[in-house]
Amino acid sequence: MALEVLPTRLDGPLLLAPQVFGDERGFFLETFREEALAELGITDRFVQDNHSRSVRGVVRGLHFQQDTGKLVRCARGTILDVLVDIRDGSDTFGQWEAFELSDRTGRVLWAPPGFAHGFAVLSDVADVLYKQTRYWQADADRAIQLADPALGIDWPIPPDERVLSDRDRSAAPLADVLQRR
Numbered sequence: 001m002a003l004e005v006l007p008t009r010l011d012g013p014l015l016l017a018p019q020v021f022g023d024e025r026g027f028f029l030e031t032f033r034e035e036a037l038a039e040l041g042i043t044d045r046f047v048q049d050n051h052s053r054s055v056r057g058v059v060r061g062l063h064f065q066q067d068t069g070k071l072v073r074c075a076r077g078t079i080l081d082v083l084v085d086i087r088d089g090s091d092t093f094g095q096w097e098a099f100e101l102s103d104r105t106g107r108v109l110w111a112p113p114g115f116a117h118g119f120a121v122l123s124d125v126a127d128v129l130y131k132q133t134r135y136w137q138a139d140a141d142r143a144i145q146l147a148d149p150a151l152g153i154d155w156p157i158p159p160d161e162r163v164l165s166d167r168d169r170s171a172a173p174l175a176d177v178l179q180r181r
Helices: 033-039 174-177
Strands: 005-006 014-018 021-023 026-028 048-055 061-065 070-076 078-085 096-102 109-110 115-121 123-130 141-143
Touching: 026 061, 061 078, 061 174, 070 096, 070 115, 078 123, 096 115, 115 123
Parallel strands: none
Antiparallel strands: 005 014, 014 109, 021 026, 048 123, 061 115, 061 141, 070 109, 070 123, 078 096, 078 115
């Protein structure tokens, strides 16, 4: 698996561009190879795969579970994927970075433990697939208000056009969530 590591502003996340082989039939790419990720320092064991389908305007997140990493890709459509650094003592604590993931590029995003994750759907429909390093547990799952002014995330979907779950709509600001960790 040939992976190009693209630059990121935050320390920890990795944006990976796999080699895409395309012709008149379509394309082929490898999206996961344990040994290739290990060469990049990602040695975590993945224990769960998840798949979500969303329509244009959906914004999901910001979600996290302590000590859980995610390997995220968009297999259909286009999303703006956002990570927020919530690591105690980090020089970039509370800062965010956004990455466009799409079926065109095949890019894969490593969201290491200590980052909250969310995304906005930019295409008519998007299928997002991600591997997790820990099993999902309801009592460990947390959500941060995606419009928290302290974070200042520049979401591409205007507030009045966002399609949100009740959980995401009622999520608390980062400062409140971290007090309850």
